[in-house]
Amino acid sequence: MMRKFPEGFLWGGATAANQVEGGWKEGGKGISVSDCARHHLDVDVENYKAHNHITSKDIEEALASDDDSLYPKRHGSQFYYHYKEDIKMFAEMGFKVYRMSIAWSRIFPNGDDEQPNEAGLKFYDDVFDECAKYGIEPLVTMSHYEPPLNLVLKYNGWYNRKLVGFFETFVKTICERYKNKVKYWLTFNEVDSMIRHPYTTGGLIEDRFPGIKWNQVIFQAMHHQFVASALATKICHEIISDSMVGCMLTKLTYYPYSCKPEDVLQAQQDMRGTYCYSDTQVFGEYPAYLLAKFKNEGVEIVKEPGDDEVMKKYPVDFVSFSYYMSSGLDTAVGNTVTAVKNPYLPSSEWGWQIDPIGLRISMVDLYDRYRKPLFIVENGLGAKDVVLPDGTIDDQYRIDYFDCHFKEMLNAIEIDGVECLGYTSWGCIDIVSESTKQMSKRYGFIYVDADDYGKGTYKRIPKKSFYWYKKVIETNGACLFED
Ligand code: BGP
Numbered sequence: 107m108m109r110k111f112p113e114g115f116l117w118g119g120a121t122a123a124n125q126v127e128g129g130w131k132e133g134g135k136g137i138s139v140s141d142c143a144r145h146h147l148d149v150d151v152e153n154y155k156a157h158n159h160i161t162s163k164d165i166e167e168a169l170a171s172d173d174d175s176l177y178p179k180r181h182g183s184q185f186y187y188h189y190k191e192d193i194k195m196f197a198e199m200g201f202k203v204y205r206m207s208i209a210w211s212r213i214f215p216n217g218d219d220e221q222p223n224e225a226g227l228k229f230y231d232d233v234f235d236e237c238a239k240y241g242i243e244p245l246v247t248m249s250h251y252e253p254p255l256n257l258v259l260k261y262n263g264w265y266n267r268k269l270v271g272f273f274e275t276f277v278k279t280i281c282e283r284y285k286n287k288v289k290y291w292l293t294f295n296e297v298d299s300m301i302r303h304p305y306t307t308g309g310l311i312e313d314r315f316p317g318i319k320w321n322q323v324i325f326q327a328m329h330h331q332f333v334a335s336a337l338a339t340k341i342c343h344e345i346i347s348d349s350m351v352g353c354m355l356t357k358l359t360y361y362p363y364s365c366k367p368e369d370v371l372q373a374q375q376d377m378r379g380t381y382c383y384s385d386t387q388v389f390g391e392y393p394a395y396l397l398a399k400f401k402n403e404g405v406e407i408v409k410e411p412g413d414d415e416v417m418k419k420y421p422v423d424f425v426s427f428s429y430y431m432s433s434g435l436d437t438a439v440g441n442t443v444t445a446v447k448n449p450y451l452p453s454s455e456w457g458w459q460i461d462p463i464g465l466r467i468s469m470v471d472l473y474d475r476y477r478k479p480l481f482i483v484e485n486g487l488g489a490k491d492v493v494l495p496d497g498t499i500d501d502q503y504r505i506d507y508f509d510c511h512f513k514e515m516l517n518a519i520e521i522d523g524v525e526c527l528g529y530t531s532w533g534c535i536d537i538v539s540e541s542t543k544q545m546s547k548r549y550g551f552i553y554v555d556a557d558d559y560g561k562g563t564y565k566r567i568p569k570k571s572f573y574w575y576k577k578v579i580e581t582n583g584a585c586l587f588e589d
Contacts, residue, residue: 109583109584109586109587110516110581110584111519111582112519113582115202115526115527115528115582116202116203116243116481116527116528116529116530117202117528117529117578117582118196118202118204118205118242118243118528118531118534119199119201119204119205119530119532119533119534119551120206120245120483120484120530120531120532120533120534121205121206121207121533121534121535121537122207122247122250122251122295122537123207123208123209123212123250123252124138124140124141124179124209124250124251124252124306125179125251125537125539125540126182126183126185126206126535127183127184127185128180128181128182128183128185128186128187129186129187130180130181133186133212133223133228133229134212134215134224134225135209135211135212135223135226136211136212136214136215136216136217136254136255136256137169137211137254137256138209138210138211138253138255139251139252139253139305139306139309140251140252141168141177141179141180141255142160142168142177142255143305143306143543144164144167144176144177144543145176145177145178145543145558146543147544147558147559148176159312160311161311161312162314165255165258165259174560175559175560175561176559178538178543178545178558178559178560180560181556182537182538183535183536183537183538183545183554183556183564184554184556184564185535185537188566189233189236190236191566192535192552192566193236193237193239193240193242194236194240195535195552195566195572196242196534197239197242198572199534199551199572199575199576199579200576200579201242201534201579202242202528202579203243203244203528203530204242204243204245204534205244205245205246205247205292205483206233206244206245206246206247207248207252208230208246208247208248210248210249210252210254210273210276211252211254211255212226212229212230213280214254214272214275214276214279215256216256217254217256217257217269218256218257218260218261218268218272222279227279227283230280230284231284231287234288235287238287244287244290245290245291245292245481245483245528245530246284246290246292247295247354248277248280248291248292248294249273249293249294249295253269253308257269257272257309258309258310258311262309262315263309263310263311264327264330264331265308265310265327265330266330267330267410269330269334270330270333270334270337273338274334274337274338274341277341277342278341278345281341281342281346281349282345285346288346289346289348289349289350290350291338291350291351292351292352292353292354292426292483293334293338293351293352293354293387293422294307294331294334295307295354296354296355296356296428297328297332297335297353297354297355297383298383300327300328300331302356303540304323304324304327306540308328308331310323310324310327319404321403321405322404322405322406325400325405325407326405326408328383329408329409332386332387332417333416335353335387335422336390336416336419337416337420338351339351339421339422339423340416350423351422352422352424352426352481352483353384353387353388353422353426354426354427354483355380355383355384355425355426355427355428355472356427356428357428357429357472358376358377358433359377359433359461359464359468359471360373360377360432360433360434361432361433361434361435363435363446369435376433377471381475382395384427385475386417387421388422388476388478389421390417390420390421391414391417391418423479424478424479424480424527425476426480426481426482426483427468427472427480427481427482427484428483428485428532429465429468429484429485430458430484430485430486430532431458431459431460431461431464432448432451432459432464432467433459434446434447434448435447435448448461454487454488454489455488455489455490456488456547460507462511462514463514465482465485465511465514465515465518466514466515466518469482469515469518469522469526470524473518473522473523473524473525479525479526479527480524480525480527481527481528481529481530482526482529482530483530483532485529485531486504486508486531486532486533487507487508488533488539488547488548488549489501489503490546491536491569493553493567497567498567498569498570499553499567499569499570500569501569502570504569505570505571505574508531508571508574508578512529512578512583512586513586515529516583516586531549531575533550534549534550534551535551535552535554536548536549536552536556545557550569551568551572552566552568552569552572553566553567553569554566555567
């Protein structure tokens with residue numbers, strides 16, 4: 107019998123406002139943290155690491171600069187101007203769902219405004235209406251690396267408890283406005299990324315916290331996001347009765363360096379280092395080992411009365427996650443942990459290890475752990491695509507990446523019994539990369555003619571994978587198993 111995905115499987119693609127929209131000052135939008143995120147392609151690599159650590163000086167420079175070629179997220183892929191054309195192309199592929207985010211700074215330009223910005227609300231009304239024209243369900247991330255910069259400069263970002271209230275106002279506004287257009291919501295994109303990039307995720311700039319341990323700042327900010335996430339779930343369910351609210355986790359999958367017990371233990375510790383965040387949002391409380399970590403590292407979370415009750419009472423309905431690769435082999439060498447390349451796996455041009463079986467392992471782990479429906483909301487291959495002289499783009503390597511990942515996804519569903527609501531590939535249209543701010547790290551089924559400095563026509567060109575994905579959706583995956 108021909109294998110295919112379950113009826114109603116939600117095939118689609120994903121973007122984020124800060125990486126796709128552009129129009130960074132259009133329609134009354136305020137400046138977001140991402141508008142001040144500079145790329146470092148014009149400096150030597152050594153400095154790149156140092157530069158990636160945002161300082162107050164970097165923000166001053168960004169605010170003083172009108173050279174958008176250094177700040178790629180100011181132009182993104184110019185979805186703000188092309189959204190009708192882009193959504194039409196998503197519909198041509200047959201999308202059932204489109205994951206996107208609402209830029210907080212379009213709705214409340216300064217984050218603490220008394221009234222919302224009507225032009226910003228209208229923009230997303232138009233986007234959702236365009237999706238509805240083609241029967242595409244929006245899947246909306248409330249916060250995806252784009253808090254208003256004013257909340258950073260005036261309040262010190264998510265470290266300040268006031269942000270919970272400002273976020274509640276934002277969520278009430280968008281749920282009320284879009285209650286008849288959006289039923290699927292995610293609260294914070296990769297809430298764990300506060301650890302990796304505290305600036306874009308939490309609006310935290312280390313030099314603004316003299317004398318306070320950085321760990322304390324990061325986990326206090328994350329506590330405020332956990333409370334805000336629970337309140338957002340509460341608000342969503344109250345305003346939109348059939349809504350489903352998910353958490354969103356960076357699914358890092360670690361393999362032991364060897365069968366040596368110390369190495370197996372290390373990999374288990376690393377996995378819990380990721381699960382602790384989704385545990386908190388799914389079980390509605392900090393897991394014991396995260397509390398132990400706080401204690402061992404001298405982190406003292408300041409709570410307000412009712413925090414524990416709210417978190418417990420409003421856990422998420424489903425678990426969404428990003429998966430790109432497995433994370434190398436971790437070995438406990440002395441007490442320093444080093445991840446080494448997995449010799450059994452190929453790597454992308456950016457060194458990300460390509461591991462489709464790792465996706466199945468991740469799905470089984472998450473479903474066994476939480477017994478809640480899953481949703482894969484990011485997966486894909488960043489690659490340097492080339493436009494051939496005849497104007498076509500042959501990204502067979504991307505088709506191959508998806509082909510093997512889709513087959514493992516179906517194995518998890520059909521063989522391992524995992525319940526998976528849907529799949530949205532990351533960057534279904536070329537957009538600005540988060541880690542390197544490059545347009546040239548392309549993920550899309552649709553090519554966008556723009557370079558790493560924002561120069562280009564922004565013309566859209568379907569790649570070979572566009573037509574392939576269209577067939578996958580048309581046959582609900584059955585074409586993957588045709589000879
Ligand atoms: C995830 C983010 C996405 C996206 C993705 C790909 O962490 O949620 O916003 O950026 O990573 O990574 P990159 O863009 O760095 O290639």
